[in-house]
């Protein structure tokens with residue numbers, strides 16, 4: 233068998249190189265585990281070997297850490313280790329049922345996206361180069377409009393927001409990496425989250441998709457670890473963390489196994505998102521001695537990931553199942569973990585993951601009083617917020633940029649009534665009209681559906697790949713990378729790709745099958761219209777989707793977009809709070825501490841839409857609707873209890889003083905939501921009015 237190396241090549245330029253020629257590379261030149269993008273031209277042969285060449289030279293190895301840590305070199309960084317993992321696996325029957333597009337490369341040019349950059353899969357062992365870490369900034373024309381989104385912050389003594397990255401007090405290395413990333417100005421979620429975490433306050437942070445949440449937690453954590461210097465590695469006998477809790481960070485030997493103690497743990501619900509966060513962590517810690525590692529599921533990469541730990545780990549990014557496994561194997565200990573981040577936190581705490589999160593937190597991690605815990609998502613239903621407080625210190629800061637669970641106005645939402653039998657044709661019509669350079673992400677409900685649709689598209693000469701949970705991990709990563717590179721511009725995905733993925737050229741998301749849940753919808757369409765760029769989301773709606781109709785109408789109106797006539801009808805027929813999970817508790821899910829309403833939708837969207845008012849978003853209780861009819865801009869007056877009390881004539885409604893939540897808020901039924909008086913509600917510590 234002709235062994236071929238999928239690996240990132242150490243910074244050399246190999247534009248357009250074919251797979252077979254790349255296979256001539258000597259292993260010694262190859263750096264760890266990424267995916268060299270000159271390949272795949274030889275596609276499709278089941279006998280293609282797969283081998284990962286490991287070279288354990290951690291990023292920044294041997295470089296001094298910047299000023300705060302002058303003179304400090306963590307002991308386990310002292311010498312680069314070189315070894316070869318020797319892992320190899322056959323791609324037998326790679327294309328399980330002919331639908332993944334892997335065999336489809338009609339050009340023979342192979343998988344080669346952009347002239348020599350190593351876009352690697354980024355999984356464990358990936359060796360990033362400056363080129364592939366720091367792309368041009370991809371912020372779009374609406375980036376500055378983020379400033380206009382209203383911000384709600386609540387909690388005691390909330391640290392003041394920063395205006396510029398330079399206000400954060402980052403050390404020079406972190407600051408340089410911010411600059412290298414092309415970030416000139418923090419987004420609102422960054423302005424508030426960064427100082428909050430720098431002050432070691434626990435945080436529940438909610439901001440729209442694509443608005444920069446990843447940097448909002450990574451930058452302060454990296455800064456903390458950099459600034460912590462030698463204290464960050466003292467052993468349990470001598471070190472206490474800032475909360476007075478004993479910590480351990482140096483590797484120890486247990487039963488012949490070396491156990492590593494990360495300072496920070498970031499948990500992600502999906503493997504691909506973990507890979508992405510890991511790459512971001514490598515980016516922001518570039519040219520420092522800070523070590524990042526990743527643990528995520530998939531049989532193929534187990535050894536690779538464990539071996540990678542040998543270079544030490546300050547920040548560990550992981551999916552829960554694999555992390556538990558590795559903890560049980562004794563390779564990771566959490567007693568030194570002072571920073572815990574749940575990205576996509578509402579997903580991490582829903583029924584699927586919650587037991588695993590509890591297990592992880594219970595595995596020797598410092599108690600919540602002795603660590604900083606942060607949760608980030610674009611959606612945060614009230615019951616999940618209630619659950620979340622088990623993991624957060626009582627005085628955590630709650631941040632909402634825009635209404636929790638709202639969609640970005642950068643996404644043009646289109647809803648088409650399409651019967652099941654007509655979906656393929658409608659999709660074809662959309663794709664035919666799409667610019668060839670645009671990437672299109674198509675969501676379907678089932679794994680089989682993903683395979684079948686990708687197969688169908690390929691038969692129609694539309695190059696597409698799929699991603700779903702039945703693929704091998706290596707196939708998932710490869711397909712995603714082929715999509716990202718533009719080689720296969722259509723990705724047919726199940727929910728596995730719904731959250732977090734940041735792929736710059738995705739201009740169109742198609743909900744071929746709508747989800748049953750509006751939060752899922754918000755995340756899915758959020759794969760486009762990111763970072764101030766514009767995007768389109770088209771959803772096929774038919775009788776099967778009636779349950780989500782009302783929620784969709786709300787979301788579309790809230791984004792100031794046109795609602796199809798038939799949707800008004802569907803929404804009027806639909807029960808309040810449609811959707812599979814029942815109870816429309818996500819609308820109005822602001823900081824639940826500020827209200828205890830019933831959570832159903834109580835808003836008067838007619839007036840909201842009419843521009844008579846905007847206000848709105850009642851406490852823990854549901855979308856409060858429009859009151860007092862002032863301006864069109866949400867929150868400007870009525871939002872979150874400010875002004876406009878009692879002026880609502882109908883549904884929902886609240887109001888109350890600008891500070892203090894909804895104490896005096898009007899309560900009306902219709903949506904079934906009552907705002908209790910605010911006696912036990914936390915005050916709003918500072919309210920930031922939107923800028924004109």
Ligand SMILES: Nc1ncnc2c1ncn2[C@@H]1O[C@H](COP(=O)(O)OP(=O)(O)OP(=O)(O)O)[C@@H](O)[C@H]1O
Pocket residue numbers: 369370371414415416417418419422439440441442443444445446447609610731732733734758759762763
């Ligand atoms: N301050 C900034 N300036 C320019 N670009 C930024 C800035 N902050 C983040 N970005 C870019 O914006 C994009 C989206 O960021 P990110 O993936 O962190 O969004 P998110 O809020 O986590 O989205 P999601 O809710 O989908 O997970 C990324 O490409 C990131 O590099």
